[in-house]
Amino acid sequence: xxxxxxxxxxxxxxxxxxxxxxxxxxxxxxxxxxxxxxxxxxxxxxxxxxxxxxxxxxxxxxxxxxxxxxxxxxxxxxxxxxxxxxxxxxxxxxxxxxxxxxxxxxxxxxxxxxxxxxxxxxxxxxxxxxxxxxxxxxxxxxxxxxxxxxxxxxxxxxxxxxxxxxxxxxxxxxxxxxxxxxxxxxxxxxxxxxxxxxxxxxxxxxxxxxxxxxxxxxxxxxxxxxxxxxxxxxxxxxxxxxxxxxxxxxxxxxxxxxxxxxxxxxxxxxxxxxxxxxxxxxxxxxxxxxxxxxxx
Amino acid sequence: xxxxxxxxxxxxxxxxxxxxxxxxxxxxxxxxxxxxxxxxxxxxxxxxxxxxxxxxxxxxxxxxxxxxxxxxxxxxxxxxxxxxxxxxxxxxxxxxxxxxxxxxxxxxxxxxxxxxxxxxxxxxxxxxxxxxxxxxxxxxxxxxxxxxxxxxxxxxxxxxxxxxxxxxxxxxxxxxxxxxxxxxxxxxxxxxxxxxxxxxxxxxxxxxxxxxxxxxxxxxxxxxxxxxxxxxxxxxxxxxxxxxxxxxxxxxxxxxxxxxxxxxxxxxxxxxxxxxxxxxxxxxxxxxxxxxxxxxxxxxxxxxxxxxxxxxxxxxxxxxxxxxxxxxxxxxxxxxxxxxxxxxxxxxxxxxxxxxxxxxxxxxxxxxxxxxxxxxxxxxxxxxxxxxxxxxxxxxxxxxxxxxxxxxxxxxxxxxxxxxxxx
Numbered sequence: 001x002x003x004x005x006x007x008x009x010x011x012x013x014x015x016x017x018x019x020x021x022x023x024x025x026x027x028x029x030x031x032x033x034x035x036x037x038x039x040x041x042x043x044x045x046x047x048x049x050x051x052x053x054x055x056x057x058x059x060x061x062x063x064x065x066x067x068x069x070x071x072x073x074x075x076x077x078x079x080x081x082x083x084x085x086x087x088x089x090x091x092x093x094x095x096x097x098x099x100x101x102x103x104x105x106x107x108x109x110x111x112x113x114x115x116x117x118x119x120x121x122x123x124x125x126x127x128x129x130x131x132x133x134x135x136x137x138x139x140x141x142x143x144x145x146x147x148x149x150x151x152x153x154x155x156x157x158x159x160x161x162x163x164x165x166x167x168x169x170x171x172x173x174x175x176x177x178x179x180x181x182x183x184x185x186x187x188x189x190x191x192x193x194x195x196x197x198x199x200x201x202x203x204x205x206x207x208x209x210x211x212x213x214x215x216x217x218x219x220x221x222x223x224x225x226x227x228x229x230x231x232x233x234x235x236x237x238x239x240x241x242x243x244x245x246x247x248x249x250x251x252x253x254x255x256x257x258x259x260x261x262x263x264x265x266x267x268x269x270x271x272x273x274x275x276x277x278x279x280x281x282x283x284x285x286x287x288x289x290x291x292x293x294x295x296x
Numbered sequence: 297x298x299x300x301x302x303x304x305x306x307x308x309x310x311x312x313x314x315x316x317x318x319x320x321x322x323x324x325x326x327x328x329x330x331x332x333x334x335x336x337x338x339x340x341x342x343x344x345x346x347x348x349x350x351x352x353x354x355x356x357x358x359x360x361x362x363x364x365x366x367x368x369x370x371x372x373x374x375x376x377x378x379x380x381x382x383x384x385x386x387x388x389x390x391x392x393x394x395x396x397x398x399x400x401x402x403x404x405x406x407x408x409x410x411x412x413x414x415x416x417x418x419x420x421x422x423x424x425x426x427x428x429x430x431x432x433x434x435x436x437x438x439x440x441x442x443x444x445x446x447x448x449x450x451x452x453x454x455x456x457x458x459x460x461x462x463x464x465x466x467x468x469x470x471x472x473x474x475x476x477x478x479x480x481x482x483x484x485x486x487x488x489x490x491x492x493x494x495x496x497x498x499x500x501x502x503x504x505x506x507x508x509x510x511x512x513x514x515x516x517x518x519x520x521x522x523x524x525x526x527x528x529x530x531x532x533x534x535x536x537x538x539x540x541x542x543x544x545x546x547x548x549x550x551x552x553x554x555x556x557x558x559x560x561x562x563x564x565x566x567x568x569x570x571x572x573x574x575x576x577x578x579x580x581x582x583x584x585x586x587x588x589x590x591x592x593x594x595x596x597x598x599x600x601x602x603x604x605x606x607x608x609x610x611x612x613x614x615x616x617x618x619x620x621x622x623x624x625x626x627x628x629x630x631x632x633x634x635x636x637x638x639x640x641x642x643x644x645x646x647x648x649x650x651x652x653x654x655x656x657x658x659x660x661x662x663x664x665x666x667x668x669x670x671x672x673x674x675x676x677x678x679x680x681x682x683x684x685x686x687x688x689x690x691x692x693x694x695x696x697x698x699x700x701x702x703x704x705x706x707x708x709x710x711x712x713x714x715x716x717x718x719x
Binding site: 240257 | 395
C-alpha cells in the first residue's frame with residue numbers, strides 16, 4: 001500500500017491532471033466570484049465605460065429593497081417546499097423501483113428523464129399543459145373534478161404552486177436515482193434478521209431503510225436545495241417571474257437588475273448575497289444531516 | 297477609475313479573428329462593413345430585412361451590412377448585452393434612444409435632414425436631439441371594438457365619455473358578452489388598459505407629468521393618478537374583463553378578440569396589422585374615453601435605426617441609415633403588418649402602395665388631424681420615456697392591480713422604483 005501511494009505521488013501525469021482541475025476551477029468559479037465581489041462594490045452600468053467605487057452602499061441598499069425581500073422569500077419558500085416534496089417522492093419511487101427485472105430498469109430510466117431534459121424544454125412543455133384551456137384543464141374538466149378551466153399560471157398563488165410542482169417533478173428524477181443507489185447498498189441480511197424478529201413493513205422502513213438512506217439523503221437534499229436556490233430557466237419560460245412578480249426568484253431578479261435596470265454593481269451585490277445564503281444553508285443542512293449519519 | 301476588461305478584450309480579439317467586428321474598414325473591396333441589429337416578427341420577416349438592407353446597400357456604394365438578429369423583440373436588452381461584451385453594433389433598429397444616448401453611445405442625426413423629411417421632426421427627440429429618424433408612429437392604446445357584438449347589445453355608437461364607456465361595458469355584460477379582452481399573461485399586454493387611462497386622464501390634463509416626475513414635482517401616489525387607477529379597478533371589480541385574464545397570453549388575446557369572444561380590446565395600433573382582412577369592416581376603433589369626452593391621443597413616435605457613436609465609419613453608417621429610412625418600399629411591411637402610421641413628409645398612403653383596412657384609415661386620421669396628442673404612458677421614446685427598469689415595474693403593478701385592491705401600495709412601489717432608477 002505504502003509503495004503504491006509513493007508511486008502515485010511521483011506520477012507527473014496525476015499532478016498535471018490535478019493542476020488542470022484546480023486551474024479550471026479557479027478560472028470558471030473562483031475568478032468570476034472574485035470579479036463579482038469586486039463589482040458589488042462599484043456602481044457599474046453596462047452602458048457606461050467607467051464605474052465608480054461605492055464601498056458598501058449596494059449592500060446597504062439591499063436592506064430597503066422590498067423587491068429583493070419578496071424574491072428572496074419566494075426563493076427560500078420554494079427551495080424548502082420543493083426539496084421536501086422531491087426527496088419524499090424520490091424515496092417513494094426508489095422503493096417502488098428497487099427491483100432488478102428489465103421492466104423496472106426501464107422504469108428507472110423513465111423516472112430519471114425529467115432531470116435529463118433542459119429546463120427550457122421542461123418550461124415550454126409545462127406551459128402548454130398548464131395553459132388556460134390547456135391539457136390539464138381539459139383532463140380535469142372531462143373528469144368532472146373542476147367546472148371550468150383554471151388559470152394555473154394566471155393568479156399569483158396558483159402560479160407559485162405551479163412552479164413548485166414543475167420543479168419538484170424535475171428534481172424527483174434526481175432524488176429517485178440517488179436514493180435508489182443508497183437503497184441498493186443496504187445489506188439484505190439486515191432485512192432478513194428483522195423479519196426473523198417479526199418486524200413488519202413499516203418497522204423495517206423506519207428502523208432500517210430510512211436510517212440507512214441517510215448518506216444518500218444528505219447528498220440529495222443538499223443538491224436539491226442548491227438547485228432550487230439558483231433556479232432560473234424553468235421560471236423564465238413558465239411564468240417569466242409573473243404575474244405581478246409573484247414567481248420572481250432571486251436569480252431572475254439579478255438578471256433583471258443587470259440587463260434591464262443597467263445596474264451591474266447592485267446585481268453583483270445581490271448575487272453575492274445569494275451566494276452567501278446558499279453557502280450557509282448548504283453547510284447547515286449538510287452538518288445537520290451528517291450528524292444523523294454519525295448517529296447510525 | 298479605469299476598468300480593466302480582459303474578457304471583453306479576449307472577445308473582441310476572437311471576433312476580430314472571425315471577421316465579426318463592428319464597422320471594419322478595408323473589406324474585400326476596400327469599403328465599410330457595418331453591423332446592424334434587427335429583430336424579427338411575423339410581419340418583419342428575415343426576407344423583409346434582407347431585401348431592405350440590399351436595397352439600401354445599393355444606394356450607398358462601398359457598404360456591406362452584416363445583419364444581427366435579436367433573439368427576442370427586446371432589442372434594448374440585447375443591445376446592452378452586445379455593448380457589455382464589446383460588440384455594440386454600428387446600427388440598431390428601433391431601440392429606446394434615451395437609454396443609450398444618456399451613455400453617449402449614439403450619434404444624433406443632422407437636424408436639417410430630419411426637418412426636411414419627416415412630419416414631426418422632434419417627435420422622438422431626446423434632450424433636443426434626434427437619435428432615430430421619426431419614420432412612423434403608433435397610438436398606444438386604441439380601444440378596438442367588434443361592431444357586431446355592439447349591435448347585439450343594442451349599442452349604436454362607441455362611447456366618448458368615461459360614463460358612457462362604463463354604460464357600454466354594463467350593457468355588453470348584460471347581453472352575455474365579455475366587454476373587454478385582456479391579455480394579462482404577458483406583462484406589457486396586461487398594462488394596456490392602465491396605459492390608456494393614465495394617458496387620457498393624467499397626461500391629458502398635464503402633458504408634462506412625466507417630465508415633472510423626473511423633477512420630483514409629482515408622484516404616482518398623487519390623487520389624480522390614484523383616481524385614474526381607481527377606474528381600472530372598477531373595471532376589474534365589475535367583471536368587465538374575462539375570467540382569469542392574467543392567464544391569457546398576448547397572442548391568445550388577439551385570437552379571442554378577432555374571433556368574436558370579446559367586444560373590446562385595448563391595444564397598441566400595431567393590432568391593426570392583425571385585423572382579419574376577410575371581415576375587417578366588423579371592427580372599429582375609438583380612443584380611451586375621458587371624463588368630459590375630450591379627445592386625447594396617446595401617441596408614440598417610433599423610428600428606424602440609431603447610429604452608434606463608436607462606429608468606425610460614421611459617414612457610411614449615416615448614409616446607409618438615411619437611405620433605409622427614406623425608402624418607401626420599407627414602409628409597406630411596417631404599415632400593413634405592424635399597423636405603423638408613416639411619418640414621411642409629402643406622402644399619402646397611396647404612395648406606399650399599401651392595402652389597408654377602413655379601421656386603419658380611421659385610426660390614421662387621429663395622427664394627421666389637429667388634436668390633443670400626449671405621450672403614451674410608458675411607451676414614449678422621447679423626453680417622456682421612463683427610466684430603465686421602470687417599464688417592468690409598471691407592467692408588474694398593472695398585473696398586481698388586477699388582483700389586488702392595494703392601489704396605494706402599488707403606486708408607492710412605483711414611486712420607490714422610479715426614485716431608485718433615477719438616483
